[in-house]
Amino acid sequence: MPPRTIKAAIQDALEDLPEKKLDKFRSALLDRREEPRVKMNSVEGKDYITIAQVLVSTFTEPRALRITLELLREIGCSEEAERLVLIFLRCLAAQGPSAGASAGRYMSGDKHFVDKHRTALIQRVSTVPSLLDELNYSHHRKNSF
Numbered sequence: 432m433p434p435r436t437i438k439a440a441i442q443d444a445l446e447d448l449p450e451k452k453l454d455k456f457r458s459a460l461l462d463r464r465e466e467p468r469v470k471m472n473s474v475e476g477k478d479y480i481t482i483a484q485v486l487v488s489t490f491t492e493p494r495a496l497r498i499t500l501e502l503l504r505e506i507g508c509s510e511e512a513e514r515l516v517l518i519f520l521r522c523l524a525a526q527g528p529s530a531g532a533s534a535g536r537y538m539s540g541d542k543h544f545v546d547k548h549r550t551a552l553i554q555r556v557s558t559v560p561s562l563l564d565e566l567n568y569s570h571h572r573k574n575s576f
Contacts, residue, residue: 437492438483440522441499444515445479448508453479455506460486463498 448456457474460482473485486495496519503512 435522437496437519437522438487440515440518441486441495442480442483443518444499444503444511445482447511447514448479452506452508452511453482456502456508457482459502459505460498463502 445453445456457477460469460474461471463469467489469485469489474482477485483495486499489495490498496515500512500515503509503515
């Protein structure tokens with residue numbers, strides 16, 4: 432079952448990192464020059480759950496996802512970044528229009544839509560920031576009417 436939130440997806444991705452890679456991730460997060468910046472005492476020696484919480488509380492969920500993907504790629508964890516994109520897409524699919532009525536749109540045979548079209552989706556979603564911007568724009572537009 433896919434996680435229900437971006438924070439949970441980030442936690443899943445960070446949980447899979449070996450300790451040395453998690454240390455590199457923490458270091459890369461602290462080295463970011465863009466504002467807002469993460470304070471050393473909020474992530475130093477902390478576990479993946481705390482780091483995910485710090486990411487979301489500092490940047491909001493969409494920006495936290497974007498930054499997590501950037502940092503994973505920066506530290507040489509492209510495979511983990513791809514997995515995070517897939518987790519995120521499954522999360523979106525699970526939040527579809529209505530679970531019962533639209534199950535056929537997300538499932539095909541025995542495979543989940545995202546699993547069946549994994550390669551094509553990763554190639555198309557190489558620019559997660561623009562996807563997040565569009566989703567955020569659509570969400571705000573829908574809620575403003």
